[in-house]
Amino acid sequence: MGISVAPTEQPPRRASSGVDEFGPYVLADRRKWAELAEQMPVHLTEEKLQGIRSRLDTIDLAQVRDVYLPLTELVNHYVLHTGHLYGSTHNYLGLSEARTPFVIGVAGSVAVGKSTTSRLLVELLSQLPGRPRVDLVTTDGFLLPNAELQRRGIMERKGFPESYDRAALLRFVMDVKSGVHAVSAPVYSHLVYDIVPGEFITVRHPDILIVEGLNVLQPARRNRTGLSSLAVSDFFDFSVYVDADESDLRSWYLERFMGLRESAFRDPRSYFARFAEMDAAHARAYAERIWDTINGPNHVQNILPTRGRATAILRKDSAHDIEWIRIRKV
Ligand SMILES: Nc1ncnc2c1ncn2[C@@H]1O[C@H](COP(=O)(O)OP(=O)(O)O)[C@@H](O)[C@H]1O
Numbered sequence: 001m002g003i004s005v006a007p008t009e010q011p012p013r014r015a016s017s018g019v020d021e022f023g024p025y026v027l028a029d030r031r032k033w034a035e036l037a038e039q040m041p042v043h044l045t046e047e048k049l050q051g052i053r054s055r056l057d058t059i060d061l062a063q064v065r066d067v068y069l070p071l072t073e074l075v076n077h078y079v080l081h082t083g084h085l086y087g088s089t090h091n092y093l094g095l096s097e098a099r100t101p102f103v104i105g106v107a108g109s110v111a112v113g114k115s116t117t118s119r120l121l122v123e124l125l126s127q128l129p130g131r132p133r134v135d136l137v138t139t140d141g142f143l144l145p146n147a148e149l150q151r152r153g154i155m156e157r158k159g160f161p162e163s164y165d166r167a168a169l170l171r172f173v174m175d176v177k178s179g180v181h182a183v184s185a186p187v188y189s190h191l192v193y194d195i196v197p198g199e200f201i202t203v204r205h206p207d208i209l210i211v212e213g214l215n216v217l218q219p220a221r222r223n224r225t226g227l228s229s230l231a232v233s234d235f236f237d238f239s240v241y242v243d244a245d246e247s248d249l250r251s252w253y254l255e256r257f258m259g260l261r262e263s264a265f266r267d268p269r270s271y272f273a274r275f276a277e278m279d280a281a282h283a284r285a286y287a288e289r290i291w292d293t294i295n296g297p298n299h300v301q302n303i304l305p306t307r308g309r310a311t312a313i314l315r316k317d318s319a320h321d322i323e324w325i326r327i328r329k330v
């Protein structure tokens, strides 16, 4: 079965506004948000969606239609208006350079489902009129290799801001945003839990680039001179924060870890291969320790504080369903 969305006959209702504990956002519950979808025809089959969705994600075609279609249409407004602004300011400045990629950041905790959101956005955005070319890069490629993390004594801080080569990530996004024709990023393997030596992904001037990662909304750090430097988020034209309750994140992480024992961990190359054979109680205790000492604290200390910097916040309930959406007032 596929979905096709025809133009609505009624004018769409707009999200309500008011004072917001999250900052200057408009809030829409799932039903109101779904009514915003206008006319984008989308072709997506259940089969294709299965390939996009991560193992534990429950996203179905109804959620794609209710949540991701309006989001895609909203991003399209930003793409179009950024294009107009680019054109008029370049005219004013007497410049004639081609437009640079529109960059979208996707942030959120480990196990929240950023990968599903990002892959879905790639699929839907590439179906926009004009069929833009959309690429996706994850920031794990910019993690320091395990050997270097060990050398620095921060192997237990993987995913914390200091575990990345932040300068290289910033350079990568700046190069893309400056219009460099081919920009390469290193590749991380979740299976071997390390950077893959000699492997790179090359981004060749797409129309839209999605940059997905735990820390993409981090503000600029102060450098040694006390002056603020730049942050990757300075180059985002739009950003999405995928949000969920801390206790849900923890159970999704544990559930995923236990599920991976039946699949990825069975691969002898897996860093976690020993957990495939280990009894469930011990494996679960190990996963709890990873969450409680690494991913949980990273979420609370570094990731969650960046939520209010996003253009859009998608809030999931405990069943992985999107409960509400907040959009930053422009
Ligand atoms: N140990 C692992 N082995 C294989 N795949 C993994 C492992 N850990 C995570 N993954 C996969 O890596 C992807 C990214 O995971 P994560 O960084 O937690 O982001 P998110 O869950 O928000 O998409 C997910 O698709 C997940 O299923």
Ligand SMILES: CC(C)(COP(=O)(O)O)[C@@H](O)C(=O)NCCC(=O)O
Pocket: 110, 138, 139, 140, 141, 158, 159, 212, 213, 214, 215, 290, 294, 295
């Ligand atoms: C690789 C990750 C840091 C995520 O990286 P991202 O692409 O978000 O930059 C994370 O999935 C991870 O492995 N954290 C370390 C603790 C753990 O084993 O879950």
